[in-house]
Amino acid sequence: MAAEHLDRLRREGRITIVGASLAGLRAAETLRAEGFAGELTLIGDEPYEPYDRPPLSKSVLLGRADPHRTELPRRRETDATWRLGVTATGLDLTAGRVRLSDGDEVEYDRLLIATGVRARPWPKESEARLDGVFLLRTRDDAAGLYQRLRSGPRRVFVIGAGFAGCEVASACREQGIQVTVAERAGAPLVGALGGVVGAVAADLMREHGVDLRTRVTVTALEGDATGRVRAVHLSDESVVEADVVVVSLGSQRNTEWLDGSGLGAGPRGIACDAGCRAFDFRGIVTDDVFVAGDVARSPHALFEYQFLSLEHWGNAVAQAETAAHNMICDGADRRPHLWMPAFWSSQFGVNIKSVGVPPMGEELMITQGSTAERRFVGVYGHKGRVVAAVSFDNTRWLEFYQRAIERGAPFPPEYPTMDRRAENRHPVPADFPDPSLPTHGPMVTLSGWSPADTQLVFHPARH
Amino acid sequence: MRLVVDLNKCQGYAQCAFLAPDVFAMHGEESLVYDPQPDHEQRERLARAVAACPVQAITADGVDGHGALRGPEAPDGR
Numbered sequence: 001m002a003a004e005h006l007d008r009l010r011r012e013g014r015i016t017i018v019g020a021s022l023a024g025l026r027a028a029e030t031l032r033a034e035g036f037a038g039e040l041t042l043i044g045d046e047p048y049e050p051y052d053r054p055p056l057s058k059s060v061l062l063g064r065a066d067p068h069r070t071e072l073p074r075r076r077e078t079d080a081t082w083r084l085g086v087t088a089t090g091l092d093l094t095a096g097r098v099r100l101s102d103g104d105e106v107e108y109d110r111l112l113i114a115t116g117v118r119a120r121p122w123p124k125e126s127e128a129r130l131d132g133v134f135l136l137r138t139r140d141d142a143a144g145l146y147q148r149l150r151s152g153p154r155r156v157f158v159i160g161a162g163f164a165g166c167e168v169a170s171a172c173r174e175q176g177i178q179v180t181v182a183e184r185a186g187a188p189l190v191g192a193l194g195g196v197v198g199a200v201a202a203d204l205m206r207e208h209g210v211d212l213r214t215r216v217t218v219t220a221l222e223g224d225a226t227g228r229v230r231a232v233h234l235s236d237e238s239v240v241e242a243d244v245v246v247v248s249l250g251s252q253r254n255t256e257w258l259d260g261s262g263l264g265a266g267p268r269g270i271a272c273d274a275g276c277r278a279f280d281f282r283g284i285v286t287d288d289v290f291v292a293g294d295v296a297r298s299p300h301a302l303f304e305y306q307f308l309s310l311e312h313w314g315n316a317v318a319q320a321e322t323a324a325h326n327m328i329c330d331g332a333d334r335r336p337h338l339w340m341p342a343f344w345s346s347q348f349g350v351n352i353k354s355v356g357v358p359p360m361g362e363e364l365m366i367t368q369g370s371t372a373e374r375r376f377v378g379v380y381g382h383k384g385r386v387v388a389a390v391s392f393d394n395t396r397w398l399e400f401y402q403r404a405i406e407r408g409a410p411f412p413p414e415y416p417t418m419d420r421r422a423e424n425r426h427p428v429p430a431d432f433p434d435p436s437l438p439t440h441g442p443m444v445t446l447s448g449w450s451p452a453d454t455q456l457v458f459h460p461a462r463h
Numbered sequence: 464m465r466l467v468v469d470l471n472k473c474q475g476y477a478q479c480a481f482l483a484p485d486v487f488a489m490h491g492e493e494s495l496v497y498d499p500q501p502d503h504e505q506r507e508r509l510a511r512a513v514a515a516c517p518v519q520a521i522t523a524d525g526v527d528g529h530g531a532l533r534g535p536e537a538p539d540g541r
Contacts (some may be wrong), residue, residue, distance in 0.1 A: 051469050052499060059496045064488075064536040069500040073524035314471045341470040349491035351475065375492075393492040396474050 002330060005050050009109055010328050013038040016098055016106050018088045019114030019254075020044025022313065023293030023320040027112050028078040030324035035180055040080040040316065043098065046138060047085035048461040054313055056142035057164050058346055061171035063150075067143040088115070091261040093289070095282075097105075109288065110327045113270060113278065113318065116294040117251035117311060122159075132229040133245045138162055148244050153177060157232045157242035161188030165248035166201065170347040173208045180211040181239050182218055182232070185433060193354070194391055195362050195431030197378055200392070201352075208348045211240075221245055226435070253295050263289065264458045269297045269309050274336035276323035292319040298337055302405065303387065304356050312343045340402055341388075350374055352444055353395050356388030358406045364430040367417045369394055377401065380430055381411025413436045464509065464525040465500055466535035472520035482515055 015031060017024045020042045044050075049264065052070045059065040086236035090099035091111075098106045119137035132153075134145045145443050149156070149172065158165045161183035172179040176320055181188070187198030188205060205212050213234065214440050221234040232240045258265040264279040265287070270291045271279045276298065278289040279333035291298075293316040296308040318339035326334045345352045361380025369392075371378035380388040386409045404413070412427050464487075467509045468479075475493030479486070486501045486509055501509060506526055 045494070053509065055499060062496070064496050071465050071484050071500070073467055075524075087539070096499055096532075314469065317469075342472045344473075346470075346490065346494040346496075349494070351491060351494040395493055 006328070006330050008036060011037055012330075013109040014107060015039070015110045015327065016041045016043065016108035016114070017112045017114060018098060018110075019116055019293065019295070020046070020082065021050050021114070021116055021293075022072065023114035023316040024112070025050035025072055025078075026075075026294060026317050026319075027114065027320035027324040028080050029075045030321045031328060032078055033076060034325060035206060036328050038109075040078065041081050041083065041087050041108075043076075043083045043086055043100065043106070044253070045085070045087040048139065049057070049082070049084065051139055052131075052136070056139060057167040058137055060142045061146055061149060061168065061202065062174060063146070067139045067146060070139065071247045086258050091258055091263065093262050093286070093386040093425075096270075110290070111288060112292060112320075112327065113288045113295060114291070114293045114316075114324055115254035115257070116316075117253050119247070120249040120252050122221065122247045122249075124221070127223070128247070130221060130223040130229040130245075131227055132243055133221060133247065135253070136168065136363075137249050143232065145244075146247065149175065149177060151358045153242075153244040155180060155240070155242040156244040156246065157182070157240060158246045158248055159232075160248035161185075161201075161214075161249065162191065162248060162250060163184055163189065163343075163347075166205065166347045167244065167345060168246050169205060169210050170208070173210060173348070178211075179215065180232075180242065181205065182234060183212070183214050183217050184217050186214050187216075188212070189432070190433055191359070192363070192365060193358050194380075195433075196428060197390055198431075200348070200374065201347075203446060204348050204350060217311075251294070255295065267293050271297045271307055274301070274338070275326045276319060276337055277326070277332050287290065291321040292316065300341075301336070301338060302408075303360060306357075306360075308341065308357065310341050312341060314342050315339055334426060335387075337415070337430070340405065342398075342402075351393050351395060352390070353398055354388060354390045355398050355402045356380065356386075358388040358390060358430070359432050361430045361432075363411065363427040365412050365427040366421070366424040367413055368397060368419045370421050370424075379411065379413060381427060382412055386411045386413065419459070464503060464506065464523060466497065466509065466513075466521060466523035467499065468495060468497055469522070470517045470518045474518055475498065476517050478515040478517065479512035483512040487512060512530065 031444050050072045054067050055070050079352045087101040119135040138418040153200045155178040158181045161181050169179045169181050189203040190198040217235045222231040224230045252270045264271045264281045273293045276290045277285050278291050294311045297307040300308050319337050321336040342355045355445045358380050358383045365379050367379050375393045377394050378390045386404045480489050487497045491497045510526050
């Protein structure tokens with residue numbers, strides 16, 4: 001009976017994918033590759049076919065790639081109906097229907113939600129509207145910012161020193177543009193890599209002529225009579241004149257359209273099981289709704305079954321493939337999503353890469369190279385196990401540490417390593433910010449607080 | 464022609480930058496920058512770069528006139 005049902009789904013079912021970026025596209029391709037022959041619909045709020053975002057903060061800002069020409073290569077024909085420039089506005093789980101902003105409705109037998117995230121806007125709307133204030137998430141954002149960088153701004157001001165903010169600052173310096181970066185924490189990248197590595201990133205930025213200001217917040221953006229931004233006011237009472245401001249305050253998950261749907265969706269994304277099936281708000285897994293990419297939170301066996309929310313390019317690809325596979329399979333044929341978290345960043349001439357989940361680590365050990373030389377590998381430990389590694393211009397060693405994470409190898413590592421320096425004989429505190437304190441959204445959300453810790457307060461949404 | 468490089472996989476061997484220097488360039492010690500939509504005259508060089516990548520990190524389409532040229536079928540982590 002079940003086999004017959006599945007057979008019919010694969011032959012003539014209707015699958016809808018909400019979100020037409022990296023995860024949506026790779027899911028569609030995987031569905032076709034694995035023999036789905038039914039109706040496939042993709043809904044995307046941007047008017048473009050799926051494009052790649054990582055270049056937007058790197059090669060595009062350096063003028064080495066056209067912001068309007070980063071469409072993703074296709075692995076295969078998807079033979080799908082693309083509804084682009086249309087936003088999903090609601091979901092009826094009982095009827096199996098997605099409501100669209102143009103008044104249309106799309107019915108599905110299986111649904112994949114891959115709506116991703118958007119850039120967190122500057123909270124004061126009138127200031128956010130000033131000419132010269134930019135977000136950086138979409139290709140239109142990148143095109144506008146690149147144009148402005150080309151016109152010779154006197155100073156660019158970047159609010160927030162996460163990866164995107166640091167990459168923008170790097171692109172500015174490479175083109176000889178004056179740039180100030182303001183960060184609320186004590187160093188750049190602390191949310192992702194901790195204070196020890198953050199201090200290395202801070203030195204790197206300052207060496208390249210960035211005016212980096214830490215432990216400050218921006219209190220106001222000031223415009224001139226013509227509505228152009230002209231200065232930035234900081235919490236330490238200082239004022240910095242700037243004609244371009246890049247707001248780089250992390251991202252917000254695109255889940256508002258699911259309010260009231262009964263799905264377990266909220267500001268931290270959509271929780272799902274290891275097979276990418278979404279939970280409803282009661283914590284009961286749904287049968288026909290799947291999630292993938294930046295908007296998903298799924299438990300990971302290697303990391304204490306914490307529900308990880310990973311804003312990583314590679315996660316979008318791997319999770320989309322797993323979700324698509326599971327959508328048209330049953331029982332034992334389904335696969336868990338056990339991708340090893342990994343990301344990269346390129347800034348100030350240095351290639352920064354990581355595997356595992358650094359924010360889980362309480363301790364850090366520089367096992368190879370030296371932070372002073374900006375060439376090193378750092379290994380993060382949690383409860384006596386290796387949980388992550390980071391490399392600065394040392395990517396070829398990462399695979400070795402990935403295997404160590406997979407094996408749950410002991411921390412600190414018990415073996416001698418190549419290029420170990422005398423000063424790095426012992427682990428040091430990794431110095432991550434207290435996860436219970438409010439901060440801008442980290443790239444990796446760790447949810448593993450026992451209720452006994454009373455670190456999180458549960459506020460049910462009011463529908 | 465469109466291409467994307469999985470920079471998690473990329474280990475900076477620079478074979479692509481050597482075989483298709485107008486498409487790929489090393490930036491610093493081991494970072495890679497590339498043109499995601501190179502001109503068609505780069506077709507053969509790009510095809511060689513895709514084939515030569517030691518870690519199969521490059522996915523490209525429109526190179527051989529039918530479908531994608533790509534690295535491994537399965538992503539990491541299976």
